[in-house]
Amino acid sequence: MTSVGQEMHRLVERLYPLCRSITGDGVRATLDIVGEYLPLQVHEVPTGTQVLDWTVPQEWNIRDAYVADAAGNRVIDFAESNLHVLGYSVPVDTTMPLSELRKHLHTLPDQPSLVPYRTSYYTPTWGFCLAQDALDALPEGDYRVRVDSTLADGHLTYAEHVVPGQVPDEVIVSCHTCHPSLANDNLAGIAVATFLARALSEQTPYYTYRFVFAPGTIGAITWLARNQERIEEVKHGLVLACAGDAGSLTYKRSRRGDAEIDRVVRHVLEASQRPHRVDEFTPYGYDERQYCSPGFDLGVGSLSRTPYAGYPEYHTSGDNPGFVSPKAMTDTLDVCREAFGVLDRNRRYLNQSPYGEPQLGRRGLYDSLGGRSDAKQAQMAMLWVLSMSDGEHTLLDVAERSALAFDTVAVAADALRDAGLIKE
C-alpha cells in the first residue's frame, strides 16, 4: 500500500517537468494534475485586469528554446530543462557571437555545476540560464539563438478548493504555483496542500478551509483583489512553501506577531517536541507578504522546512525531486493537521457558574473521594477551564497556562459545556 508521503512525492514527480510561470499553459497543466486529486475551481483572469496596485500581465507560453553551435548542436536546450530559459523571455531567433550572447546568459559562478532559476516578468527581455561549467566549455564563435515563445493577451490562472465548515469564517491555505522545475519551491508545498485538503474533507471542520493555488505575488494580489469585499471572513491562514526538504520546520509569524495562527502553530511545534524554529515576520519571502500587507494585515503565517533562500539548492537545478522526501512532506502535513486540529477547537468560553467553584461532584464530573493527592489531569483541566473561562482566554491559553495538553483541555471543555457550566 502506498503511504501518503509516497503519494505526495509521486505528485511532485509528475508536476516537476512542467514549465510553470506566473501565467500560461504550464500553470493550467499543473492544476489539471492537482485536479485529479482534488476538485478545483479554476479562475482565469484576463490580461489587463487591474488588481490592487498591479495589472494582470500578458500571458507567456513557450514551445521551444535553444542555443546551438555552428554545427547545429543544441548546447543549451529548453527541452532538457525548462530552467534553461529566463522566465518570460520574449521571442528571438538570431545568430550572434558568444561575446554578445554572454549578456543574455545567467550562471552561478559559486555553484558552477548548477543551473540558476531566473525570470524577468515586467521588463521585456530574453535570456538563458546554464551551469558555469557549461558556459566555460563553450568555444568562442557564432551561436544560433532561438526562443519560440509568445507573450500575448490571455489570462492569469489560479485555482481554489473549499472544504466547507460549520461556520463561514475561513482559514486560507495558500501556495505558489509559478515556479517551473523546482521541487521544494514549491511542488512540495502544492503536494502537502493537496493532501491536507483531502484530509480535512474527510470530516466537517469548524472553519471553512479555502485552498488557494496561485502564482506568487501577482497571483496572491489577484486573489486578494477579487476577494477584497469579503476579506473579513478570512480569520486565519497559512502559506505553504519549501515543505519537503530535509531541514526541520520553520514557522514564520504573521505581521501581527501574535495572531491566533501564530500561537497555534508555535504551540503545536513546541508541544510535539519537534526540532523547529519560529521566526518573526519580515516583509520578504512568499505570499504572506501580500496577505500581511498593512491594509489587509491578515493572521497569515508561513510554514516551511528550511525557509526561503536558506539552502544552497534554492532557485537552482539542485532543487529537484531528489531534494524532497516523502518523510519530510509527511511531517509537514502532520504539523498542519495538528495545528488545524487545535485551531478548529480553540474556543473562548464563559463560565456560567463563576461565583465560587461549581460543585462538579453532583454533576458526575469529579471523583467524590476527597483528600487524595493524585488528582487526575482531567479534573485539573476542568478547574483550569472554569477558572480561565472569563470571555478573554481561549482553550489554547488554558493549555499553555496550565501546561496541560490541548487535547486534555478540549475534552474537559466539552464535558463542562455539555454540563452547561461553560458556554461560548
Added chain:
Amino acid sequence: MTSVGQEMHRLVERLYPLCRSITGDGVRATLDIVGEYLPLQVHEVPTGTQVLDWTVPQEWNIRDAYVADAAGNRVIDFAESNLHVLGYSVPVDTTMPLSELRKHLHTLPDQPSLVPYRTSYYTPTWGFCLAQDALDALPEGDYRVRVDSTLADGHLTYAEHVVPGQVPDEVIVSCHTCHPSLANDNLAGIAVATFLARALSEQTPYYTYRFVFAPGTIGAITWLARNQERIEEVKHGLVLACAGDAGSLTYKRSRRGDAEIDRVVRHVLEASQRPHRVDEFTPYGYDERQYCSPGFDLGVGSLSRTPYAGYPEYHTSGDNPGFVSPKAMTDTLDVCREAFGVLDRNRRYLNQSPYGEPQLGRRGLYDSLGGRSDAKQAQMAMLWVLSMSDGEHTLLDVAERSALAFDTVAVAADALRDAGLIKE
C-alpha cells in the same frame, strides 16, 4: 516568659486531638479554644441552605468507631487517632470477613507506616484508614465494624474576628478549619491567623482586617455566598495554610497575578532576603480557589511554607505537632505582619508642586549645604516620592523603582504629606 512561637505551638497541640470536619462539634470545639485567644463571632448555617452552586450538607458527628477482631480487640480505633475514620462515614455496625472489609480500608502502600487522611463528604459511605503495615499484620477472619456517627440536619459552623480599621475597605485572612488531626494542614495556619489578629488589634490599622475561620471549600463558599452583596469592600486577602513546617516560605499569587497583595508579599519576601518562592496562581490548592473564582476574582493570595501537597507527610498521620515548629510559625507570622505593614501604608499620592522640584530647603526638608555627594537616603526618598507621585504610582512602586526600603519611602512620604507637598 513564653514566646509567641511557643504560644502558637501550644495552641496547635490543644487543637490537635479534636475531630474536625466540614461540620460538626469538632469545629465548634476548635472555635471555642481559638475564642479563648480572640473574640469570635460564630455563624451557624442550617443544613440545606443554598450557598452559590452548593448546598450546606448534613452535619456529621462521631462518637466512636473501631474495627475489632474476633477476640474483641480493637485493631483500628478512632479513639487512638481520628484519622482512622474516613471523614463523613455513615453509621455502620456489622461483622464481615477481612476480604470484604478491605474495600473500606485506605492505606498508603508507598508510606506503609503512615495513616492516610481521607473523606467522602458528598458520597455516603463509610471507611477506615490505617497504616499499610498494620493492615498487613491483620489475620484473615471476621471483624466487627462499628462507626457510631450521626449524619443529620444541623449546621455548618464558621467564625469571624474583625479588627476595625480607619476605612471600611477590608483585608480578609482566611484559614480552613475542617481538617482533623493534621498539624501543618491547618492548625498552624489557624494559630498564625489567631496571633496575627491579636497583633493587628494592638493598633488601629488603615484597613479593616477580617479573619475567617471556616471549613475548606464549602466554608469559603458559604462565607462568599453570605457576603456577596458587600464583596466589593474586600480589597485584599490572604489564605494561610501549611504555615508551620520547616520549609521556606511560598507565596502563591492571586488569579489576577499582579494584585496589590501579590506585589506586597513578593516585595516583603524579597526585601527581607528570606529564601522563598513565588508561584503563579493555579485553580487548585486551598480556599484561594473560591476567592479567586472568576466571578469574584478577588486579590487574594496564599501564604504557605512548603506548599499544598508538597511534603511526604501531607494528609497523613506524619503531619503531627512535631512536624511544625514555633520558629517556623513565628517566621510566617512575621512575614504576615511585615506584609500588612506595607499594605497598610501603601498609598498613591499626587504631587501638589509638580512643576520643577519644590524647594525642600525652606521647608526644612533638605540639607542646605549643597555640593556634597553623600546625599542621604531620606532625601533621595523624598525626591523619588515627588517624582513618582503622579496619581499612578504607589509608595511600593517608589520603593521598588528606587531600591529604597519601603519604610524609608513611607517616612519620606509622611514628611512630604505633612508639608503639604503631596496629597492622597
Added chain:
Amino acid sequence: MTSVGQEMHRLVERLYPLCRSITGDGVRATLDIVGEYLPLQVHEVPTGTQVLDWTVPQEWNIRDAYVADAAGNRVIDFAESNLHVLGYSVPVDTTMPLSELRKHLHTLPDQPSLVPYRTSYYTPTWGFCLAQDALDALPEGDYRVRVDSTLADGHLTYAEHVVPGQVPDEVIVSCHTCHPSLANDNLAGIAVATFLARALSEQTPYYTYRFVFAPGTIGAITWLARNQERIEEVKHGLVLACAGDAGSLTYKRSRRGDAEIDRVVRHVLEASQRPHRVDEFTPYGYDERQYCSPGFDLGVGSLSRTPYAGYPEYHTSGDNPGFVSPKAMTDTLDVCREAFGVLDRNRRYLNQSPYGEPQLGRRGLYDSLGGRSDAKQAQMAMLWVLSMSDGEHTLLDVAERSALAFDTVAVAADALRDAGLIKE
C-alpha cells in the same frame, strides 16, 4: 589646522579660571566668552522673582577671600583657586583661632590632596575649602579671615541660542553654568553644546534647536517658569554634563523612560558599537530633574561620559582641564550629532498603497530581474517601510525591527515618499 576637539578644549581652558556661581559676574563673563563662538540671547531675571516654587536669590559677587596667618601669609587664597571659598559665602573680616575657624573649613579626609567644591546658596554662612593635607599643616593660633563678597539684590543670568528649524517644535539642549573651576562638570558640557549649536546652524534642521546655558536647578527652574506657557512646543531635549572625561558614554533616560529621545540615543550608541551604558531615570543628577518633574514630564534625557558623582575627581580640584580631553569631547559631540541626525529624520508615515505590495518595479524602485537571492538592502528597507508605515511605527521602529541602518531606512523612506507611496 585646529581640530574641533582642540577648539573645545581651548574654550574649557579659557572658562576654567572664572568664578561662576548660580548668579553673578562670573556667569556673565562665561556667557561673554561663549558669545564669541555663538550669538547668545542673555536673560537677566531680578532677585525676588517668583519662579515656580522658588524665588530668584540675591546676586553673589566676590572680589577676594583669604585666610592669613599671624605673619600675614595667605594660607588659603581665593586668588589661587576659586574652589577655596564656599560658594555664596557672606562677607566676613575677622580674626579667630584655628580651633574656631575649623567649623568653617571643608576638606576631603579621604582625598587629602584635593580641595572640595562646596556651596551654601540658601543658608547664609561663610566658609573655606582646602586640602586635608594643607589643613593638617596649619599650626594652631590666630588667623585673619576675610571674604570680600557682596550678596545683594541683582539678577540671575542665563542665555539661549536658537537654531531655527523647519517646524516650531523644539529640541532643547541644556547645560549648567554655575560651577566654578570644574572642567568636566561642566565646562566640557558647555563646550560641546557650543560646538553642537554651531554644527546644527550649518543647515536648517527639521526641529528648532534651543540651547540653554543656565545655572543648575534655579536656572532651569527659572527657564521653565518663563517658558511654561509654550512648554508644549518642547518635544525633546538633552542635558549635557560631564562631557569630557576619559570614561565611556552614559545616557540617562528621561522620566518617561521610552521617550523618543531615549530610543534615539540608545539606538545611536548601540548602532555605533561604542562602549556605553544606558541608565534608568532617577530624580537626582543634573537639570533633567527639573525638565522631567512630573508636571512637565518632558522627553529630556541626559548625556554624560562618567555620570554624575561617578569619578573620584567629582566636585574637587582634581576636575581640572587636564581631566578632560579633546578626544572625549569630540566623541560626545559626534554622538549628539548622530542622535540629532536620527531624531531629525525620524518620521511616522502612512502607506498610501497598503493593500498588497505596491508594484515598485514600474516606479523604478525595484530591480526588475527577479529570482535572484541577493536582494539589496535598499529594497529590503523599502519593503520594511511599506510594511510598517501604518501610522504607528516610526522610521526608527523600522530600523530597529529590520536591523537595517537608520540611514538606509531613511533613504528608502525618502524614495517612497517621493514616489507618493507613503505620506506623513
